[in-house]
Amino acid sequence: MAHEAERAALSAYLEEKSLKHTKQRDVILDAFLDARGHATSEELYQLVREVNPNIGYTTVYRTMKLLVDAGIAQERHFDDGIARYEIEHQHHDHLVCLKCGKIVEFESPLIEATQEQIAADYKFVLKRHRHELYGYCSHCVES
Amino acid sequence: MAHEAERAALSAYLEEKSLKHTKQRDVILDAFLDARGHATSEELYQLVREVNPNIGYTTVYRTMKLLVDAGIAQERHFDDGIARYEIEHQHHDHLVCLKCGKIVEFESPLIEATQEQIAADYKFVLKRHRHELYGYCSHCVES
DNA sequence: TTCGGTGCAAAAGATTTGCATATGT
DNA sequence: ACATATGCAAATCTTTTGCACCGAA
Numbered sequence: 001m002a003h004e005a006e007r008a009a010l011s012a013y014l015e016e017k018s019l020k021h022t023k024q025r026d027v028i029l030d031a032f033l034d035a036r037g038h039a040t041s042e043e044l045y046q047l048v049r050e051v052n053p054n055i056g057y058t059t060v061y062r063t064m065k066l067l068v069d070a071g072i073a074q075e076r077h078f079d080d081g082i083a084r085y086e087i088e089h090q091h092h093d094h095l096v097c098l099k100c101g102k103i104v105e106f107e108s109p110l111i112e113a114t115q116e117q118i119a120a121d122y123k124f125v126l127k128r129h130r131h132e133l134y135g136y137c138s139h140c141v142e143s
Numbered sequence: 144m145a146h147e148a149e150r151a152a153l154s155a156y157l158e159e160k161s162l163k164h165t166k167q168r169d170v171i172l173d174a175f176l177d178a179r180g181h182a183t184s185e186e187l188y189q190l191v192r193e194v195n196p197n198i199g200y201t202t203v204y205r206t207m208k209l210l211v212d213a214g215i216a217q218e219r220h221f222d223d224g225i226a227r228y229e230i231e232h233q234h235h236d237h238l239v240c241l242k243c244g245k246i247v248e249f250e251s252p253l254i255e256a257t258q259e260q261i262a263a264d265y266k267f268v269l270k271r272h273r274h275e276l277y278g279y280c281s282h283c284v285e286s
Numbered sequence: 287t288t289c290g291g292t293g294c295a296a297a298a299g300a301t302t303t304g305c306a307t308a309t310g311t
Numbered sequence: 312a313c314a315t316a317t318g319c320a321a322a323t324c325t326t327t328t329g330c331a332c333c334g335a336a
Contacts, residue, residue, distance in 0.1 A: 168316090
């Protein structure tokens with residue numbers, strides 16, 4: 001069975017908070033991890049229903065919120081205003097294709113450093129950031 | 144009367160598209176320009192009603208969409224998911240205070256250049272970007 | 287047995303749309 | 312006159328909440 005690290009993280013969080021370990025939470029965690037990031041609530045709901053059609057929308061929302069609190073998932077809003085979830089990991093930003101919707105992650109230490117400098121200039125204590133580049137991917141530019 | 148440039152731009156756009164020049168559109172344009180950016184639809188609606196209480200929510204939304212199409216306004220979504228409008232201008236990004244909501248604009252040619260480089264690396268043709276730094280402003284850090 | 291969890295339906299908040307009426311051109 | 316604009320109310324869309332019932336510990 002895959003996803004051991006995240007399963008363990010979830011179990012630890014549930015135990016710490018005296019919350020319960022349910023099969024719905026397992027199914028949703030699996031769906032989220034299988035989706036490999038950037039899945040919307042709707043997409044997760046569909047994936048989850050393939051495994052267990054009795055799980056409701058509400059539970060998907062509530063569980064994703066739980067995973068965010070547990071530090072396993074991160075919620076993001078791109079320009080369409082719909083929430084997407086990705087596996088929590090630091091220091092990366094996104095390129096989004098305006099035509100096909102493809103999302104590519106990138107990292108730039110230079111940009112990271114510059115952000116810190118800018119925050120310092122304005123006397124802000126930085127907590128997080130959002131950096132998205134929108135354009136057309138090589139495939140969509142040609143067509 | 145202020146806002147000549149934007150008024151002219153709106154008139155030109157209306158004429159070009161055979162749309163009509165109404166007093167509602169004037170009032171909303173004024174409210175938007177007076178707000179100096181980052182106003183929500185709700186805030187614009189309130190401002191507009193001070194001038195003319197008969198103007199409806201719908202017209203504010205429709206007119207802001209029109210201003211966006213005309214290239215006068217730009218719609219942005221920060222992390223709260225509510226649309227905010229700012230006067231169209233290039234090359235700037237935002238620092239947002241997580242406590243008091245203060246929004247500061249900044250520019251960084253270095254970051255701009257790096258973005259172009261990254262897009263090129265991934266063979267993306269860049270159209271626009273969003274770059275927001277979230278943290279605590281100097282005032283809120285102290286309290 | 288006891289809380290927390292689930293699922294449904296209903297509520298909520300932001301934005302959009304249908305439609306009859308009003309108004310620029 | 313005619314086409315577009317407006318304002319209201321109702322509809323949408325995404326997400327949240329209330330509540331009775333279910334199930335993990």
